[in-house]
Amino acid sequence: MPDVVLNNIVKTYNKGEIKAVDDVSFSVKDGELFGLIGPDGAGKTSIFRILTTLLLPDSGTATVNGFDIVKEYKSIRKKVGYMPGKFSLYQDLTVEENLNFFATVFDTTIKENYDLIRDIYVQIEPFKDRRAGKLSGGMKQKLALCCALIHRPKVLFLDEPTTGVDTVSRKEFWEMLKRLKQQGITILVSTPYMDEATLCERIALIQNGKIMSIDTPQNIVKQFPEKLFAIKSNSMSRLLHDLRNNRHVKSCFAFGEYHHITFENNSETESNQLIQDLHLQNHKEITLKHINPTIEDCFINLMN
């Protein structure tokens, strides 16, 4: 049985007015690093809270580590590690006190599972007498991860662990997750950053409480239905406007220094016609190239 299984989970707020989770089903295998990818308000946190037994679903069933989230919530609470989206440790306790406290709450000691957190803890150990509230964002995340790991959980739930963390710390964080995965811990992580999706083994793209696609990042990219092109010129904002009005262009999105476009008929000849059109519209230094889609391209494509 997979470590996490959701069957048709529905969760609404305000007496059904707001549908946060809409008929969501997926499963996470033993020892898998699974990513829940979606923008803010997509329903990621609600799903996490349902799985960590903090919220009751309106309908549907789910199990974590083989236990039912409603009836056997006490067993689940012993087995999982949870790191909420907001930094949720005691700001007025020191790093060491926080870690000690959570170790005790989970009826273990730092010593017992030190090998599991050692790689992460050594980075914050120089600050162990500092109050948690005075740590930098990246340090806070590391401490929170240590606290979530201190009891060697079977399943680890990380709700947007890299939000508000600098790029270097983010990269380090994902490397830590890979090492944890090697220890056999099942990890369910959510993130609004599409570029982090490829770091997961499998991902679910979620929008407005609905899962749009579940697969490995490679397969999701492969399933992109059209050829994707990147284009730029000397006047990017005008270019975006002109592209959107062009009869050959099916979709067009600003994407960093390029605009990403797909063509109506998915044929090569259209690209030449487009460049001609753009020359007529007085665009200079036009570059058009065929590219491989990213997860974000897939996400935007699925949204439409």
Next chain:
Amino acid sequence: MRQFLTFVRKEFYHVFRDPKTMLLLFGMPIAQIILFGFALTNEIKNSTIVVCDYSNDIATHRIIDKLKFSKNFDIQKKILSHREIEDAFKTGTIKLAIVFPNNFNDDLHHLNKAQVQIIADASDPNTASTLTAYASNIIMDYQRELLNINSIPLQIKTDVRMIYNPELKGVYNFVPGVMALVLLLVCVLMTSVSIVREKEMGTMEILLVSPFNPILVILSKAVPYFFLSLVNLTIILILSTTLMGMPINGSIPLLYFESSLLILCALSLGLLISNITDSQQAAMLISLMGMLLPTMMFTGFMFPLENMPMPLQIIANAIPSKWYYITVKSIMIKGLGISAIWKETLILAGMTLFLLAVSIKKFKIRLA
């Protein structure tokens, strides 16, 4: 058990590392007791009094002169009948009346004792008792003067009458009242805020997703505040006995026992409030408004309950501090034991059990 102790230690860290909490916890009670202490022991100067001198002799003149020289009294006029005294009290222009009967000096020297009556408006019991004390002191002073001249001890008997509030309920009203107020406020406020803070900070989420029993979360929150409140109580008792001369006639352990009951009651109330609120501000507001006003109104130390309309008297029965107040007064002032206050104790214990049961039952094991 180890988990529980670690949790309790964590709570102590929270308290001792937050200057605001410390200030609220210990500053407020001290400030209140000192404030009320001075209100109680403040000297009363230039109070208007009347003298009714039926005797009009050398002894009465001597005493009246002494009263005049005292900075405490301002003798308005001398009147000659009891009727006039009553009228003066009713209009509220005087605080005290002193009545010398006929033949005061004769009685004093021939019978070796004489009587003087002091009548005070006890609707303000603090002022009344202070003023009668001043007046009797002056009269005693005169008696001592006579003793120096005469070899036979002459005795002036002062007959003090308190009118409007003859039992003088309210002399030591403040200390037990402030005790009830402080214990209730501090405990309710502190527990509710500290639990809601865990919710607000998001730490409650982690605590819930742990094997830790939610009931233990509640209990470990209550333990530190229980002990800190006992410390508070000790401070209040020390301050009120030294600063205000408040007596503790009864058993101190019994006093602590009754106070522990009230503290537990307040802690349960705090837990209940924390269950229904999600922000520290809301918890603070509810605790302050929901505690301060009823405690002030219905405990009986500010406004005598006997004078209230029936519906309000009935409401007062639901206020824990009312019962605590009765027991504390009985212990501290009257020096009574448990046999006299078992009924109030039982009511308080019942309220505590009820509130504790409700708050544990209402404790949310999930977020919503």
